[in-house]
Amino acid sequence: MRERMPPGALTTVGIGDDAAVVVAPSGSVVAAVDMVIEGRHFHRYWSSGHDVGVKAAARSLADIAAMGAVNTALLVALAAPGTLPVSWAKELAAGLAAEAGRAGAGVVGGDTASADVLMLSVTALGDLGGRRPVLRSGACPGDVIAVAGALGRSAAGLALLAAGITEHAALAAAHLRPQPPYDAGPEAARLGATAMIDVSDGLLADLGHVADASGVHVNLGSGAFEPEEALIEAAASASRADAKRAAAQALNWMLTGGEDHALVASFPAATQLPDRWHVIGEVREGAGVTVDDVVHEGPAGWQHFFPPGE
């Protein structure tokens, strides 16, 4: 799989020795690890090898961006049954390489082993460029909450896949191959973001982590969420819902759907935000997360495992 991997601009020693060496220009390294496991985070009957490679890489790469850092390198541990087709493994490598390349990272190391379960553990490394890391704990009363990237598309895509609906293929693709806006992370840090997280569990759940870590209350305004037409159509198809219920379902996906890996951050209220950052709420004294001043009804987080038909 080695030759399919991007070397990375900052890689001094890549795959093939005891360990890799990656330049850390600003004198510190940002690091995160995430696993994806068959049956829990993906299904081979929906996901190609390429899809799984993209998703496994994106989950870890997004964690680095959410600290305000630029991705530099990935290390990939792959456990797979001996029955895994070689063609599938090649696609997996291509997906990992493609998403690492999109984030500007090299794939610098790895390990492979046989196991009864197909699983990947991806470690991502990044560099802060001299900036302070943007933690979950820095949100201050008076800050605004803004988001960059898609919301609800992965959840809509999963619902379509589970219902066997082949329309709105772009939403299914968003579930199978999330495309986090990596460069929005360092951008937010440069703009003075006070706290940031990537939306992996769902917007409300992840803002709950920020609220807890910062000791603040986050209130969102539902008027800031305009579900795109495709989301509403997907909700109508997947849930056989009328227009009103479909709009509510689409909003619910935006508030609680996970795995899009959008970035959500708090900024001082006077910050001039570029167009891709959408203000959706504000930080107050207190605790917890509300929408229009009330606690959102319905599931607050993402169910990773969702057997088709349930």
Next chain:
Amino acid sequence: MRERMPPGALTTVGIGDDAAVVVAPSGSVVAAVDMVIEGRHFHRYWSSGHDVGVKAAARSLADIAAMGAVNTALLVALAAPGTLPVSWAKELAAGLAAEAGRAGAGVVGGDTASADVLMLSVTALGDLGGRRPVLRSGACPGDVIAVAGALGRSAAGLALLAAGITEHAALAAAHLRPQPPYDAGPEAARLGATAMIDVSDGLLADLGHVADASGVHVNLGSGAFEPEEALIEAAASASRADAKRAAAQALNWMLTGGEDHALVASFPAATQLPDRWHVIGEVREGAGVTVDDVVHEGPAGWQHFFPPGE
């Protein structure tokens, strides 16, 4: 498991945010990942949770040392069945923490998920202190080959465990909880080592990687290997062998047994080596690895999976 983990002297942001931040004092980071999987790298009927934690950490920490770097941080991904006893998981955390601490590393991040298989993926980070990394590819004809750390003890311990022999508990312990000489790695780099690797597959197999990468021939002198008495006794017990065959088996364990994670390196011949570095051979022009100028008979590498009774 968080509170059981050593924070690490160079950790700026530890467990609990999207990613960790670790100081990289010399402006680059050394990184390696290794997996351990139940049934393949360990068995729960021999290994306690503490043992597995030590072994999983040691495998990755030794890779960093083998580059000549000092360990700074570990990230641990754990997949485990829901039936895993909490007490076992606590022991696992304690073993990881103990071995990370022995190497001077913090445990700065992780991920957990449920799976049908118990497996750990451990990523180790390290710092070179301004030194160049010691690669596998730098051995030169005329260099000496020297080793620091134990050889053959893990293989002897495995043979004893497989035979159900409870004597020589220190050898079984060496198999269950390898103790690589981490600080010998940076020491070798400071002494001018031209190539280095940790003995994970077996001395001859790993020197084969060095010979291949460096384009040289490595010849070892059997006279440099004096099996300790316990190894010979273990060979006699586990193999029901006479004294001569037991001595041969002990030597074979030293040459081909893996998982002790000793460090083996090449040095310019004039290097003044500290006592713990034992000269065992020399580098010549050519290819391959020999002992007393002949290719060693018998298995050159380590069989990771060894069903008891076979």
